[in-house]
Every structure is written in structure tokens, then in C-alpha cells.
Amino acid sequence: MPANNDPLPSERLNVVLCWHMHQPEYRDPVSVVSNLPWTYLRTIKDYTDMAAHLEQVPNSRAVINFSPVLLKQIEDYTNQFDRYFIDNQSPEDPLLAALVEPAINSDHDYRYHLVEQCLKYHNFKSGETFEQYVALTNIGRHILDNPGHLDYVCDAFFTDLIVWFHLTWLGETVRRDDPRAQALISRARRYSMLERIQLVRIISEQITQIIPRYRALAADDCIELSMTPYAHPIGPLLLNLHSAEEASNNIPMPDAAEYPGGRERLDWHINAGKKLFLQHFGRSPIGCWPAEGALSEACVTVLNDSGFLWTASGAGVLNNSLSDSHQAHNDSDSNGTLYRSYQLPNRDIRCFFRDDHLSDLIGFTYSSWHGDDAVANLIHRLEDIAGLCAQQSLTEPVISIIMDGENAWEHYHQNGFFFIRELYRRLALHPDLNLTTFAQCIKGPSAPLDRLTAGSWVHGNLTTWIGQPDKNRAWDMLIKAKYCFDEVMQSHALTEQQRQAAELQLAICEGSDWFWWPGGENPPDSIASFDQLFRMHLKALYGTLGRTAPDYLDRPFTHAISGDGTGAEMPLGGVMRTSQ
Numbered sequence: 001m002p003a004n005n006d007p008l009p010s011e012r013l014n015v016v017l018c019w020h021m022h023q024p025e026y027r028d029p030v031s032v033v034s035n036l037p038w039t040y041l042r043t044i045k046d047y048t049d050m051a052a053h054l055e056q057v058p059n060s061r062a063v064i065n066f067s068p069v070l071l072k073q074i075e076d077y078t079n080q081f082d083r084y085f086i087d088n089q090s091p092e093d094p095l096l097a098a099l100v101e102p103a104i105n106s107d108h109d110y111r112y113h114l115v116e117q118c119l120k121y122h123n124f125k126s127g128e129t130f131e132q133y134v135a136l137t138n139i140g141r142h143i144l145d146n147p148g149h150l151d152y153v154c155d156a157f158f159t160d161l162i163v164w165f166h167l168t169w170l171g172e173t174v175r176r177d178d179p180r181a182q183a184l185i186s187r188a189r190r191y192s193m194l195e196r197i198q199l200v201r202i203i204s205e206q207i208t209q210i211i212p213r214y215r216a217l218a219a220d221d222c223i224e225l226s227m228t229p230y231a232h233p234i235g236p237l238l239l240n241l242h243s244a245e246e247a248s249n250n251i252p253m254p255d256a257a258e259y260p261g262g263r264e265r266l267d268w269h270i271n272a273g274k275k276l277f278l279q280h281f282g283r284s285p286i287g288c289w290p291a292e293g294a295l296s297e298a299c300v301t302v303l304n305d306s307g308f309l310w311t312a313s314g315a316g317v318l319n320n321s322l323s324d325s326h327q328a329h330n331d332s333d334s335n336g337t338l339y340r341s342y343q344l345p346n347r348d349i350r351c352f353f354r355d356d357h358l359s360d361l362i363g364f365t366y367s368s369w370h371g372d373d374a375v376a377n378l379i380h381r382l383e384d385i386a387g388l389c390a391q392q393s394l395t396e397p398v399i400s401i402i403m404d405g406e407n408a409w410e411h412y413h414q415n416g417f418f419f420i421r422e423l424y425r426r427l428a429l430h431p432d433l434n435l436t437t438f439a440q441c442i443k444g445p446s447a448p449l450d451r452l453t454a455g456s457w458v459h460g461n462l463t464t465w466i467g468q469p470d471k472n473r474a475w476d477m478l479i480k481a482k483y484c485f486d487e488v489m490q491s492h493a494l495t496e497q498q499r500q501a502a503e504l505q506l507a508i509c510e511g512s513d514w515f516w517w518p519g520g521e522n523p524p525d526s527i528a529s530f531d532q533l534f535r536m537h538l539k540a541l542y543g544t545l546g547r548t549a550p551d552y553l554d555r556p557f558t559h560a561i562s563g564d565g566t567g568a569e570m571p572l573g574g575v576m577r578t579s580q
Helices: 038-056 068-087 094-100 108-120 131-145 147-152 155-169 172-177 179-187 193-219 235-239 241-246 262-281 297-305 315-324 356-368 371-391 413-429 469-491 496-509 524-544
Strands: 013-021 062-066 223-227 310-314 341-343 350-354 398-404 433-436 446-448
Touching: 013 038, 013 371, 038 062, 038 068, 038 155, 038 172, 038 193, 038 413, 062 068, 062 193, 068 193, 068 262, 094 108, 094 155, 094 193, 108 131, 108 147, 108 155, 131 147, 131 155, 155 179, 155 193, 172 179, 172 413, 179 193, 193 223, 193 262, 223 262, 235 241, 235 262, 235 297, 262 297, 262 496, 310 315, 310 398, 315 350, 315 356, 350 398, 356 371, 356 398, 371 413, 371 433, 413 433, 469 496, 469 524, 496 524
Parallel strands: 013 062, 013 398, 013 433, 062 223, 310 350, 341 446
Antiparallel strands: 341 350
């Protein structure tokens, strides 16, 4: 027993913070230019800040989950910066290219589009404290409302706008710790070419160093690295479309009866993901956070057979599973059944289930609180759970807080700096809470789970991706393309290189994001963007197969429904969903 009589780790509540990092494939398969800037913007802000907090708070721990398709895009941006600084080639990304242009293109339409992009993707919560940025965005809105006034705006406006756009997207830790960033903020206006190059250098460093930083954190046992199958597919639906009916009776389904060859495709995503993960991190993951926490019994079997030692989903899935198997009633968090790992019959893999309520508090509620108050509230709730587990005499209980590692933080003051920093500090020092990882928790006991009802971390079901007309239409378009893929593959008409290209393009089309956005009260602009991206990827798939794409891929298939047309009905603009 330790001299200070602190509880041993096995007597404490194990707390796992799991941050999921993902961006879908935004690059045009032909031009290889990103249609949306989210990969590099999230990298220089959220992925950078999350690494810095772990590096700077002693004894902090977390599970960091990467989707391989995100790693591939970060690698592409790294190559763009190498070509810029070594070969003097302008970045392919349009916003980065505008930042390094010696003179802003004088074309009226180009300038209008640049203003439009900077305001469409702006990070106003971060920039609202800077007078210069607020003034620039106000002028930008005037230009968008009055395009005829554009010719009266001087070049300095455009250079300052693109500089401040990127300054507001820098991570809070970068703005606090990097003197170069501080000097650029103090400069405020009329940025020179040298200063813009300095900003590009800062951005480049965040992107090119982000994977090595997480690799170093893993080497120091500060984090556990895990993965999602390659392009973030909804595994249960690939394996069986009708698994969606397990938690949602009588929902409309696609015309197609099944996704052909789904098991082989999920195996492809897992194997390709593991290969890329090993290339970037020098180790193979033992854990898999499935896309959107979507699991079914068949999916758990595939993950088990692939050698993963743990996976996870939401409390709604556990509640449905316990209820359907008559093991327990709902509300697993009130009787302690949520705070343990589970094993299905004849599978070695452990299944953890996140505390949906605490995860949603971080994702949707605490952003409006003072950081210290939010942390104090969360710690108090964790202490109550620790007391519940003690009353239930649970051995080595574990609570899982799992959420996106990027989308919530811009709604917090200073990108969540004070909340995240104080949360790690308080958890690391707490005598009754053991901040740890799933890799450590699988060494403890597990409970049997007789069956698993298919679902996800969103409402405990799969209706976010299937069961509405536009979502079902997306599945039917994908399935038709898959039948074409199978036919061409069986004909042996492609070279090995062409086969690999087709397999990769099909994987991209199988990603979950193309089914997330259609059919809901999301912002119409976002629905239209992802409609266009999905059709672009499907057309590219037909191209890799040497087949003509169907005419319907030239036309949008989605419809924005109800609401006021802004998507304000969906929390955080639709990028995240509450569990209930």
C-alpha cells in the first residue's frame, strides 16, 4: 500500500478520454485539389492544440483515434509544402495558394470568390476579439451583398483578409507560444509578402509535424493510438443493410436488398487502414473506434478476426443490447453496467461503451460555461460515478468519454484552451480517478454480453445514415456502382495499378460522410457540398473502371428539408449529433 494511503489504480475509477480525428476525402480525384479546406484548418487548430495539451500537462493520458483517410490527406498537404519551399511550386489548395500569391489576382470573379470562401469557412469565435478581423469580415459581407463595389476595394484588403483568415485558424497554443504568430497578430494590417511567407511557414510546421508529434506521444506512453477502418465506412451497413432495422423497426430501406461483397470491402478498409497506420506511426493499433461508433454483432466479429483487442460504441447501443437480451433494463449509467467492458460469446475483443451524457456535455453544453466551472462540474459528476461504482462493488470500473477531437472546440472560449488544459490537470492529480487508456483497461475484468443490437453513438441506431429517401438514394447509387465494379474486376480488364486505383476510389465512395448529410435539417450549403463531393467520387469510380458514369450523377439528389434554410436547427451546424 502506498505510504500516503492513496487508492490503488484498481480501486479507482478508470477514466478514458478518446478523441476521434477524421476528415473525409475532400480531394478531387482528377485535379487532386481539395474542394473544402477542413483537413488543413483542423490540423493547424484542433489537432495541433490537442497534441500541445498532452505534451504540456504532466501525466495526461488519452486515446487518439485517426481515420487513415485523414492521415493520407495530411500527408498530401505535407507534400504540398515541400514542393512550395523546395521547388517553389504554389500549393494546390486554393486558400493557401492565395496566401502566397505575390499579388492578388485582379480578376473580379476570383476576388469575389476569395471573399466568399474566407467568410464561408471563417472561425469567427476565434477572431471576434480582434478588431481588425471583425472590420475585414464586415467589409467582406458588404462586398458579397454589393458585388459591384468590389472594384473599389484595394489590394491590401484581400491580403489582410487571407492573412487574418489563417491567423484565426491557428491553434490557441500556437498563438500563445509562437513569437512569430504573436508578431503577425500585432502587425494587424498591410502584411508584406515576407510576412505572408512567415505565416505559411508556421502553418507548414503545424501540418508537417503533427503526425510525428502524436507518434512521439505514443512512444512516451502519453497516448494510445487507435484507428478507424480506412475511409470511415459504416461497417454494419456494409455487412448487412438490414442491420439498421434491429434498433429501428419499419424504416424505409433502399431499393437494393444488400451491399454486395460487404465483408470483403470491410476487410479491405481494415487492412488498408492498418498498413497506412503502420507507415505513419511505426506500430499497429490494437484498438478500433468504428466509424460513428457503429457496431453490429457481425461487425464485432470482423474486428475480432482482424486482431483488434478492443472496440467501442455508445451507451444507447449497450442499453438496446441489454434490453433485447433481457440482461438488464435501460439506463445502464444508473446501475453501473455502463462502467465496464463487455465480451460477446466466442469473441476475445473487448467492447467499451461511452457515457453519452458526459460526452454530450463536453460537445454541446460546456462551451457556454466558464472553463473552470465546466471542469469542476465534470469532475463532480465523475466523482459521483466513482461512488456509484464503489456501492456496486465493481472491480476496476471504467468510464469512457469519446467524441470528435475537432468540431466542438471553436465554440469554446479560446478553442477550449482553459477547459482542456484544466481537465487534464485535474484528472491527472485526482486521488480517486485514474486517467488511462483502453489498452490498460483491457487488462482488467469484463462482463458477458449475450447479444449486440446494431447501432451507433447517435441515438443508439443507424438512421443517421439510412432510412430516409435521400440517404437511401445515396446507397442505391453506391450499390449500382459497386455492381459495375464487381463486373469489371471479374473481367480482368484492368492492370494491377488500375485495379488498386479502383479499389481505393470505391473505398472513398463507401465513407460514412456521404450518408450523414443528406435527408436531415442540415445547412443547405453543407448538404449541397457533400452531394457534389459524393457524385464527384462516384463519377471518378466509373472513370477508373473505364465505364461511362450514369447521367443522374450530373444532377443533385439531395433536398434540404424544413427549418429556416440555415441549418440552425442542428447543433453546431450539423457536424455533430447529440446521443439522444
